[in-house]
Amino acid sequence: MNYLAIDASTEACSVALQVNNKIYSCYELCPQSHSLQLLPMVDKLLKEANITLSQCDGLIFGRGPGSFTGVRIGVGVAQGLAFATDLPVFGVSSLQAMAQLAFIKAKETKVFATIDARMGEVYNGYFELDQYNIMQAHRLADQQDEAVTEPALVHQRLDEIVTTPVYGVGTGWDAYPRHLSSLKTNVGTPEILFPSAEAMLVIGIAALKRGEGVNAEDAQPVYVRDTVSWKKLPGKE
Known part of the structure; x- marks a missing residue:
């Protein structure tokens, strides 16, 4: 097909x-x-x-x-x-696609994706691999799969679900490193930005x-x- x-x-x-x-x-x-x-x-x-x-x-x-x-x-x-x-x-x-790319390229199975949304916010979502090798969104503390969030408040979305840093993808990490860098395991600019x-x-x-x-x-x-x-x-x- x-x-x-x-x-x-x-x-x-x-x-x-x-x-x-x-x-x-x-x-x-x-x-x-x-x-x-x-x-x-x-x-x-x-x-x-x-x-x-x-x-x-x-x-x-x-x-x-x-x-x-x-x-x-x-x-x-x-x-x-x-x-x-x-x-x-x-x-x-687009967030899920970046998470899927992280699995394809690096075999990462838990991924937090961010996109710089401008105006002091980031689009973000947390994804885990399912039994069919598809990265699926998980609802976080605010009961949303994907959200637009102030960088200083992003950790609150993750706190109740993700207790340790996970692999990060997207442009939000470099846009707001002071608030976000501690939430990801990969250091510096993510390999996957888009x-x-x-x-x-x-x-x-x-x-x-x-x-x-x-x-x-x-x-x-x-x-x-x-x-x-x-x-x-x-x-x-």
């Missing part, structure tokens, strides 16, 4: 394609040009694999959290491609095979932070 995955939720833009168990992938750091890169990447991989989009069995997309603009671009492209070919779609968390479509393939294929795919019109972003409050400039109240 053939599956396509796309992601534009962070500074990284990536596409991965599985055709008869062979993986084709593109990955590029291009913070300002996701809308220009995503479709050419898809076209390139389809040509490399010598198949058409209609020969795919499902489409997987990065649903966030991350850049609001990037998430919207990824979801929009996924919807357009799926509408054109009537493919089922499945959205994968999600990849290749890791999303693993999670999404398993979900699609379980029948969890939805129609294109039901593909939804997950921002975690649903509203943005802008501080008014002096004289602009």
Whole structure:
């Protein structure tokens, strides 16, 4: 079976394609040009694999959290491609994808993922490997799988569930080292900073095979932070 995955939720833009168990992938750091890169990447991989989009069995997309603009671009492209070919779609968390990448690359089975959410906050989630080798989110002290949290309060989310430091991935660690560095076992900048479509393939294929795919019109972003409050400039109240 053939599956396509796309992601534009962070500074990284990536596409991965599985055709008869062979993986084709593109990955590029291009913070300002996701809308220009995503479709050419898809076209390139389809040509490399010598198949058409209609020969795919499902489409997987990065649903966030991350850049609001990037998430919207990824979801929009996924919807357009799926509408054109009537493919089922499945959205994968960018935090979960980084945790899955930690298992793929380093065989880590307990991972805390963070993304710098700007405005003095981080998106974050804790993941553990299940019996099917998929990293699954665990609800923490605040009963949320994924949250946007002030760095100084992140340890409170972990305290009741995770009693020792775990492997860290994502951009939040370098953004707020004073508050976060003691929570991870790996020292310094994490090897894994961004999600990849290749890791999303693993999670999404398993979900699609379980029948969890939805129609294109039901593909939804997950921002975690649903509203943005802008501080008014002096004289602009």
